[in-house]
Amino acid sequence: MSFVIIAGITFPIVPTPLYWYEFPNIPGLEEKAKIIFFHVPTAWISVIAFLMAMIYGVKYLKNKNLDDDAKSASALQLGMIFCILATVTGSIWAKFTWGAFWHWDPRETSIFILLLIYGSLLALRSAIENEDKRARLSAVYSIIAFLTVPFFIFIMPRIMTGLHPGSANDDNAGPIVDFKMNANMMLIFYLSLIAFTILYFWIWKIRYKTIIIDEKIHKNN
Amino acid sequence: MESGLIHFLEKNSIYIVMFIVLVVWIGIFIFIWNTDKKLKEIEKELKEK
Numbered sequence: 001m002s003f004v005i006i007a008g009i010t011f012p013i014v015p016t017p018l019y020w021y022e023f024p025n026i027p028g029l030e031e032k033a034k035i036i037f038f039h040v041p042t043a044w045i046s047v048i049a050f051l052m053a054m055i056y057g058v059k060y061l062k063n064k065n066l067d068d069d070a071k072s073a074s075a076l077q078l079g080m081i082f083c084i085l086a087t088v089t090g091s092i093w094a095k096f097t098w099g100a101f102w103h104w105d106p107r108e109t110s111i112f113i114l115l116l117i118y119g120s121l122l123a124l125r126s127a128i129e130n131e132d133k134r135a136r137l138s139a140v141y142s143i144i145a146f147l148t149v150p151f152f153i154f155i156m157p158r159i160m161t162g163l164h165p166g167s168a169n170d171d172n173a174g175p176i177v178d179f180k181m182n183a184n185m186m187l188i189f190y191l192s193l194i195a196f197t198i199l200y201f202w203i204w205k206i207r208y209k210t211i212i213i214d215e216k217i218h219k220n221n
Numbered sequence: 222m223e224s225g226l227i228h229f230l231e232k233n234s235i236y237i238v239m240f241i242v243l244v245v246w247i248g249i250f251i252f253i254w255n256t257d258k259k260l261k262e263i264e265k266e267l268k269e270k
Binding site for chain 1: 227230231234235237238239240241242244245248249251252253256259260262263266267
Protein backbone atom coordinates (compact mmCIF):
# COMPACT_ATOMS: atom_id res chain seq x y z
CA MET A 1 0.00 0.00 0.00
CA SER A 2 2.81 2.40 0.90
CA PHE A 3 4.50 1.61 -2.43
CA VAL A 4 1.27 2.28 -4.31
CA ILE A 5 0.80 5.66 -2.58
CA ILE A 6 4.43 6.72 -3.12
CA ALA A 7 4.55 5.48 -6.73
CA GLY A 8 1.07 6.80 -7.52
CA ILE A 9 1.96 10.30 -6.36
CA THR A 10 5.63 10.68 -7.22
CA PHE A 11 6.22 8.79 -10.48
CA PRO A 12 6.37 11.47 -13.20
CA ILE A 13 4.00 11.76 -16.16
CA VAL A 14 5.91 12.31 -19.41
CA PRO A 15 4.83 12.47 -23.10
CA THR A 16 6.90 9.40 -24.06
CA PRO A 17 7.87 7.16 -21.13
CA LEU A 18 11.38 5.73 -21.46
CA TYR A 19 12.02 4.40 -17.94
CA TRP A 20 10.11 1.92 -15.76
CA TYR A 21 9.06 4.65 -13.32
CA GLU A 22 7.47 6.97 -15.89
CA PHE A 23 3.76 7.17 -16.68
CA PRO A 24 2.36 8.20 -20.11
CA ASN A 25 0.59 11.51 -20.51
CA ILE A 26 -3.16 11.16 -21.02
CA PRO A 27 -4.34 14.30 -22.91
CA GLY A 28 -6.76 16.39 -20.86
CA LEU A 29 -5.96 14.61 -17.59
CA GLU A 30 -2.19 15.00 -17.11
CA GLU A 31 -1.33 14.64 -13.37
CA LYS A 32 -5.03 14.21 -12.55
CA ALA A 33 -4.90 10.78 -14.27
CA LYS A 34 -3.20 9.49 -11.11
CA ILE A 35 -6.54 9.57 -9.28
CA ILE A 36 -7.19 6.20 -10.96
CA PHE A 37 -4.89 4.54 -8.37
CA PHE A 38 -7.09 5.71 -5.48
CA HIS A 39 -10.59 6.48 -6.79
CA VAL A 40 -11.22 3.28 -8.79
CA PRO A 41 -10.19 0.93 -5.92
CA THR A 42 -12.71 2.63 -3.59
CA ALA A 43 -15.50 1.91 -6.11
CA TRP A 44 -14.14 -1.63 -6.59
CA ILE A 45 -14.17 -2.28 -2.83
CA SER A 46 -17.73 -1.06 -2.49
CA VAL A 47 -18.82 -3.61 -5.13
CA ILE A 48 -16.90 -6.41 -3.33
CA ALA A 49 -18.41 -5.36 0.01
CA PHE A 50 -21.98 -5.30 -1.34
CA LEU A 51 -21.38 -8.70 -2.96
CA MET A 52 -20.16 -10.11 0.37
CA ALA A 53 -23.13 -8.59 2.18
CA MET A 54 -25.35 -10.51 -0.24
CA ILE A 55 -23.37 -13.78 0.10
CA TYR A 56 -23.56 -13.68 3.91
CA GLY A 57 -27.23 -12.66 3.65
CA VAL A 58 -27.89 -15.86 1.67
CA LYS A 59 -25.84 -17.83 4.23
CA TYR A 60 -27.89 -16.37 7.07
CA LEU A 61 -31.16 -17.32 5.41
CA LYS A 62 -29.81 -20.86 4.93
CA ASN A 63 -28.25 -21.48 8.39
CA LYS A 64 -29.98 -18.87 10.60
CA ASN A 65 -26.62 -18.17 12.21
CA LEU A 66 -26.36 -14.59 13.57
CA ASP A 67 -22.59 -14.60 12.95
CA ASP A 68 -23.37 -14.54 9.22
CA ASP A 69 -25.58 -11.50 9.80
CA ALA A 70 -22.67 -9.78 11.61
CA LYS A 71 -20.42 -10.50 8.61
CA SER A 72 -23.06 -9.16 6.24
CA ALA A 73 -23.59 -6.03 8.38
CA SER A 74 -19.86 -5.39 8.57
CA ALA A 75 -19.56 -5.69 4.76
CA LEU A 76 -22.52 -3.33 4.35
CA GLN A 77 -20.95 -0.67 6.57
CA LEU A 78 -17.63 -0.87 4.77
CA GLY A 79 -19.35 -0.88 1.38
CA MET A 80 -21.18 2.29 2.33
CA ILE A 81 -17.98 4.00 3.53
CA PHE A 82 -16.12 3.12 0.32
CA CYS A 83 -19.12 4.13 -1.81
CA ILE A 84 -19.12 7.56 -0.09
CA LEU A 85 -15.35 7.82 -0.62
CA ALA A 86 -15.72 6.97 -4.34
CA THR A 87 -18.40 9.67 -4.64
CA VAL A 88 -16.40 12.33 -2.78
CA THR A 89 -13.09 11.63 -4.55
CA GLY A 90 -14.83 11.50 -7.94
CA SER A 91 -16.60 14.75 -7.18
CA ILE A 92 -13.32 16.53 -6.27
CA TRP A 93 -11.77 15.25 -9.51
CA ALA A 94 -14.86 16.39 -11.46
CA LYS A 95 -14.47 19.94 -10.13
CA PHE A 96 -11.00 20.24 -11.66
CA THR A 97 -11.68 18.25 -14.84
CA TRP A 98 -15.27 19.09 -15.76
CA GLY A 99 -15.63 22.41 -13.90
CA ALA A 100 -18.18 21.57 -11.17
CA PHE A 101 -18.47 19.12 -8.29
CA TRP A 102 -21.67 17.50 -9.59
CA HIS A 103 -23.12 17.11 -13.10
CA TRP A 104 -25.73 14.33 -12.79
CA ASP A 105 -23.60 12.38 -15.24
CA PRO A 106 -24.88 8.74 -15.57
CA ARG A 107 -21.99 7.50 -13.39
CA GLU A 108 -22.71 10.11 -10.70
CA THR A 109 -26.43 9.43 -10.85
CA SER A 110 -25.94 5.66 -10.57
CA ILE A 111 -23.65 5.93 -7.52
CA PHE A 112 -26.11 8.38 -5.93
CA ILE A 113 -28.93 5.82 -6.38
CA LEU A 114 -26.70 3.09 -4.87
CA LEU A 115 -26.00 5.35 -1.87
CA LEU A 116 -29.76 5.80 -1.41
CA ILE A 117 -30.44 2.04 -1.73
CA TYR A 118 -27.77 1.00 0.77
CA GLY A 119 -28.34 4.02 3.04
CA SER A 120 -31.96 2.85 3.36
CA LEU A 121 -30.76 -0.63 4.27
CA LEU A 122 -28.56 0.72 7.07
CA ALA A 123 -31.45 2.89 8.28
CA LEU A 124 -33.71 -0.17 8.22
CA ARG A 125 -31.19 -2.20 10.24
CA SER A 126 -30.90 0.48 12.91
CA ALA A 127 -34.70 0.76 13.19
CA ILE A 128 -35.32 -2.91 14.10
CA GLU A 129 -34.62 -4.06 17.66
CA ASN A 130 -35.29 -7.78 17.27
CA GLU A 131 -32.05 -9.47 16.13
CA ASP A 132 -33.62 -12.29 14.10
CA LYS A 133 -36.12 -10.05 12.38
CA ARG A 134 -33.38 -7.51 11.61
CA ALA A 135 -31.08 -10.21 10.22
CA ARG A 136 -33.82 -11.77 8.09
CA LEU A 137 -35.03 -8.47 6.59
CA SER A 138 -31.47 -7.25 6.04
CA ALA A 139 -30.51 -10.50 4.28
CA VAL A 140 -33.46 -10.30 1.90
CA TYR A 141 -32.88 -6.56 1.28
CA SER A 142 -29.13 -7.05 0.61
CA ILE A 143 -29.89 -9.81 -1.93
CA ILE A 144 -32.42 -7.66 -3.78
CA ALA A 145 -30.20 -4.55 -3.50
CA PHE A 146 -27.19 -6.34 -4.98
CA LEU A 147 -29.22 -7.28 -8.09
CA THR A 148 -29.14 -3.57 -9.00
CA VAL A 149 -25.36 -3.17 -8.49
CA PRO A 150 -24.13 -4.67 -11.83
CA PHE A 151 -26.67 -2.50 -13.67
CA PHE A 152 -25.73 0.74 -11.89
CA ILE A 153 -21.96 0.16 -11.85
CA PHE A 154 -21.21 -1.74 -15.05
CA ILE A 155 -24.12 -1.35 -17.48
CA MET A 156 -25.96 1.99 -17.16
CA PRO A 157 -22.89 4.30 -17.15
CA ARG A 158 -21.51 2.50 -20.22
CA ILE A 159 -24.60 2.49 -22.43
CA MET A 160 -25.49 6.13 -21.74
CA THR A 161 -23.64 9.19 -22.97
CA GLY A 162 -21.78 11.09 -20.25
CA LEU A 163 -18.60 12.79 -19.13
CA HIS A 164 -17.04 9.92 -17.19
CA PRO A 165 -14.34 7.83 -18.96
CA GLY A 166 -15.95 4.70 -20.37
CA SER A 167 -19.29 6.33 -21.25
CA ALA A 168 -21.02 5.45 -24.54
CA ASN A 169 -19.72 8.64 -26.23
CA ASP A 170 -16.17 8.31 -24.82
CA ASP A 171 -13.73 9.17 -27.63
CA ASN A 172 -11.31 6.67 -26.16
CA ALA A 173 -13.69 3.91 -27.33
CA GLY A 174 -13.68 2.15 -23.99
CA PRO A 175 -12.73 2.31 -20.36
CA ILE A 176 -9.56 4.28 -19.79
CA VAL A 177 -7.89 1.32 -18.11
CA ASP A 178 -7.84 -0.76 -21.28
CA PHE A 179 -5.33 0.97 -23.42
CA LYS A 180 -4.01 4.38 -22.42
CA MET A 181 -2.00 3.20 -19.44
CA ASN A 182 1.37 1.68 -20.15
CA ALA A 183 2.45 -1.61 -18.52
CA ASN A 184 4.04 0.24 -15.62
CA MET A 185 0.90 2.27 -14.88
CA MET A 186 -1.23 -0.88 -15.19
CA LEU A 187 1.02 -2.64 -12.68
CA ILE A 188 0.61 0.14 -10.10
CA PHE A 189 -3.14 0.19 -10.78
CA TYR A 190 -3.57 -3.57 -10.22
CA LEU A 191 -1.25 -3.45 -7.19
CA SER A 192 -3.49 -0.73 -5.81
CA LEU A 193 -6.59 -2.88 -6.36
CA ILE A 194 -4.90 -5.81 -4.58
CA ALA A 195 -3.66 -3.62 -1.69
CA PHE A 196 -7.10 -2.06 -1.15
CA THR A 197 -8.73 -5.50 -1.31
CA ILE A 198 -6.37 -6.85 1.39
CA LEU A 199 -7.01 -3.75 3.50
CA TYR A 200 -10.76 -4.25 3.06
CA PHE A 201 -10.66 -7.91 4.22
CA TRP A 202 -8.53 -6.96 7.23
CA ILE A 203 -10.87 -4.16 8.37
CA TRP A 204 -13.96 -6.31 7.61
CA LYS A 205 -12.62 -9.11 9.80
CA ILE A 206 -11.92 -6.79 12.75
CA ARG A 207 -15.33 -5.16 12.37
CA TYR A 208 -17.41 -8.36 12.20
CA LYS A 209 -15.53 -9.87 15.15
CA THR A 210 -16.33 -6.71 17.14
CA ILE A 211 -20.03 -7.01 16.21
CA ILE A 212 -20.13 -10.74 17.14
CA ILE A 213 -18.43 -10.18 20.54
CA ASP A 214 -20.71 -7.20 21.25
CA GLU A 215 -23.83 -9.27 20.46
CA LYS A 216 -22.63 -12.18 22.62
CA ILE A 217 -21.94 -9.92 25.61
CA HIS A 218 -25.37 -8.31 25.38
CA LYS A 219 -27.03 -11.73 25.02
CA ASN A 220 -25.37 -12.96 28.22
CA ASN A 221 -26.51 -9.89 30.17
CA MET B 222 -9.59 32.89 -0.80
CA GLU B 223 -11.58 29.94 -2.10
CA SER B 224 -11.03 30.90 -5.74
CA GLY B 225 -7.31 31.40 -4.95
CA LEU B 226 -7.08 27.84 -3.61
CA ILE B 227 -8.96 26.43 -6.61
CA HIS B 228 -6.70 28.41 -8.96
CA PHE B 229 -3.63 27.03 -7.15
CA LEU B 230 -4.93 23.45 -7.41
CA GLU B 231 -5.77 23.91 -11.10
CA LYS B 232 -2.15 24.99 -11.74
CA ASN B 233 -0.63 22.25 -9.55
CA SER B 234 -2.88 19.25 -10.15
CA ILE B 235 -0.64 16.81 -8.24
CA TYR B 236 -2.05 18.43 -5.06
CA ILE B 237 -5.54 17.37 -6.18
CA VAL B 238 -4.30 13.76 -6.25
CA MET B 239 -2.69 14.21 -2.82
CA PHE B 240 -5.89 15.73 -1.46
CA ILE B 241 -7.89 12.78 -2.82
CA VAL B 242 -5.48 10.31 -1.13
CA LEU B 243 -5.95 12.28 2.10
CA VAL B 244 -9.76 12.08 1.79
CA VAL B 245 -9.58 8.28 1.27
CA TRP B 246 -7.37 7.83 4.35
CA ILE B 247 -9.52 10.12 6.50
CA GLY B 248 -12.54 7.96 5.59
CA ILE B 249 -10.72 4.72 6.43
CA PHE B 250 -9.35 6.27 9.64
CA ILE B 251 -12.83 7.33 10.81
CA PHE B 252 -14.13 3.78 10.26
CA ILE B 253 -11.23 2.17 12.16
CA TRP B 254 -11.54 4.78 14.93
CA ASN B 255 -15.25 3.96 15.23
CA THR B 256 -14.43 0.23 15.49
CA ASP B 257 -11.81 0.99 18.15
CA LYS B 258 -14.43 2.97 20.10
CA LYS B 259 -16.75 -0.06 20.03
CA LEU B 260 -13.94 -2.33 21.21
CA LYS B 261 -13.16 0.03 24.10
CA GLU B 262 -16.83 -0.08 25.16
CA ILE B 263 -16.72 -3.90 25.08
CA GLU B 264 -13.51 -3.88 27.15
CA LYS B 265 -15.14 -1.54 29.67
CA GLU B 266 -18.22 -3.76 29.96
CA LEU B 267 -16.05 -6.85 30.46
CA LYS B 268 -14.04 -5.11 33.19
CA GLU B 269 -17.22 -4.03 35.00
CA LYS B 270 -18.38 -7.65 35.05
